[in-house]
Amino acid sequence: MSVKASAESRGGAGKKARPLACLILAAGKGTRMNSARVKVLHPLLGMPLVSYPVELAQVLGASPIVAVLGHQRAEVEQVLVARHGAGAVTVAEQAEQRGTGHATRVGLGPLSRFEGIVLILSGDVPLLRKETLRALVAKARATGGLAVLTATVPDATGYGRIVRDSAGRVQKIVEQRDATAAERTINEVNAGVYAAPADFLRKATARLSPKNAQGELYLTDVVARAAATIGAAAVAVDAGETSGINDRRQLAAAEIVMRGRINARWMEHASFRDPASTVVEPGVIIGADVEIGRNVSLRGRTVIGAGVRIDDGVILTDTDVGAGAEIKPYCVATEAKIGPSAKIGPFAHLRPGTDLGPEVHIGNFVETKKARLGRGSKANHLTYLGDVIVGDKVNVGAGTITCNYNGYEKTQTIIEDGAFIGSDSQLVAPVRIGKRAIVAAGATITRDVPDGALAITRADQKHVAGYADRVAARYQARRPAAPTSSPAKPSSPAKQG
Ligand code: UD1
Numbered sequence: 001m002s003v004k005a006s007a008e009s010r011g012g013a014g015k016k017a018r019p020l021a022c023l024i025l026a027a028g029k030g031t032r033m034n035s036a037r038v039k040v041l042h043p044l045l046g047m048p049l050v051s052y053p054v055e056l057a058q059v060l061g062a063s064p065i066v067a068v069l070g071h072q073r074a075e076v077e078q079v080l081v082a083r084h085g086a087g088a089v090t091v092a093e094q095a096e097q098r099g100t101g102h103a104t105r106v107g108l109g110p111l112s113r114f115e116g117i118v119l120i121l122s123g124d125v126p127l128l129r130k131e132t133l134r135a136l137v138a139k140a141r142a143t144g145g146l147a148v149l150t151a152t153v154p155d156a157t158g159y160g161r162i163v164r165d166s167a168g169r170v171q172k173i174v175e176q177r178d179a180t181a182a183e184r185t186i187n188e189v190n191a192g193v194y195a196a197p198a199d200f201l202r203k204a205t206a207r208l209s210p211k212n213a214q215g216e217l218y219l220t221d222v223v224a225r226a227a228a229t230i231g232a233a234a235v236a237v238d239a240g241e242t243s244g245i246n247d248r249r250q251l252a253a254a255e256i257v258m259r260g261r262i263n264a265r266w267m268e269h270a271s272f273r274d275p276a277s278t279v280v281e282p283g284v285i286i287g288a289d290v291e292i293g294r295n296v297s298l299r300g301r302t303v304i305g306a307g308v309r310i311d312d313g314v315i316l317t318d319t320d321v322g323a324g325a326e327i328k329p330y331c332v333a334t335e336a337k338i339g340p341s342a343k344i345g346p347f348a349h350l351r352p353g354t355d356l357g358p359e360v361h362i363g364n365f366v367e368t369k370k371a372r373l374g375r376g377s378k379a380n381h382l383t384y385l386g387d388v389i390v391g392d393k394v395n396v397g398a399g400t401i402t403c404n405y406n407g408y409e410k411t412q413t414i415i416e417d418g419a420f421i422g423s424d425s426q427l428v429a430p431v432r433i434g435k436r437a438i439v440a441a442g443a444t445i446t447r448d449v450p451d452g453a454l455a456i457t458r459a460d461q462k463h464v465a466g467y468a469d470r471v472a473a474r475y476q477a478r479r480p481a482a483p484t485s486s487p488a489k490p491s492s493p494a495k496q497g
């Protein structure tokens, strides 16, 4: 790694490396997506397409990173700021899409004084690897010329073809619609990714002409110019990396490729029972010795600690799971924290602001929201805990509900250490249950319960002896009339229930 990095920074020529900037071409609409949303905002594994080249450029240390935007410019810019921070990406507006050459010219605007190598990426080519781009930039640095990424594909339809001379040197790129019959048989294609010196690109894009089948300014035309001046070299790469997204089928196919890549990386130290059904988004981190069941989705900025077991059907979004925790089948958690060695589910729903301490147990059909539970506390069955702070070692009985909303505002419940909440209780907030207090089953608590006290709100139990026989006798004397609308007559009222 360090050997490689130092070779990179020396530019392979023993001199100090020229700085690297990046241009991302993303002004197009993406007509073939048939969508109201511009193509580069469609998500691939939860991340908008445009963010893939941005992250690659960042990994390569490119600065500045300029995105050429046109269609839905404001929306794309907003997403860039939200995901990468204000100022991470400079936006250049291409109001009218006059071709990739024109887009590059527009993008070079903010780079007018930049002296170095410019890496040009497309907003719709997300599967590139950083190693590939490093090799491309290294090539441009080593030769001082232009380097273009190419792939050999079985069906080159739609791509620009790489035309080489008899000695095998790159001569030019010809677009499908401008190609001769002979050129169309070439199956080495242009991936649309380039690295070249900024001053060359400034000059070459200034001279482009739209005399071609599409009447556009083609960036591809700068390759012939480079071949005639500073030199043009191809860096060939596996076609799997260079496929662009033009329609929703390609988007789905790329997602499968990316998913396989991400899963393969985590399988170095985590077990996936069925990787083909497991979705791990790019921002997720998975610790050592984690076990993941079938149909699990780990999204956003989820972090899974060491030794965690996640069973089938679990969906975690922006959730932090502490070491050794166990998440049983079909739990959903969003913006939640699950403490070490906690046990969750099956069928639990942890909503934003849930913060569970170590060894907490949350059982089936329990919903939590803005709920902090201390070490070892338990809510095992059929419970809603919202806007609540629960101390350590609290037992929340089945069917407990924090009544946190009065139709106007949310208010808080506090349950202190060691308290015991009997089943089927309602805690009407704002209310505080004291330390080691006991709430008897079926209570409706509307006032604070002192430490150590029993709170009981139910009516006394009465017994009426012989009542069952009295009711039976009454109904034997007067059978109820059968409802007239019903075709089937019940044979006896006792069987109706
Ligand atoms: C381009 C290449 C082609 C290559 C292919 C690889 C040209 C002329 N052709 O064709 O050789 O094989 O990519 O995928 O470059 N864009 C703008 N402004 C514009 C036009 C395009 O920002 O005025 C952006 C698009 O949003 C897209 C990228 O540039 O992200 C590529 O444009 P696209 O129209 O998809 O080019 P292709 O026809 O695929």
Ligand code: CA
Pocket (backbone or CB within 6 Å): 124, 244, 245, 246
């Ligand atoms: Ca394209």
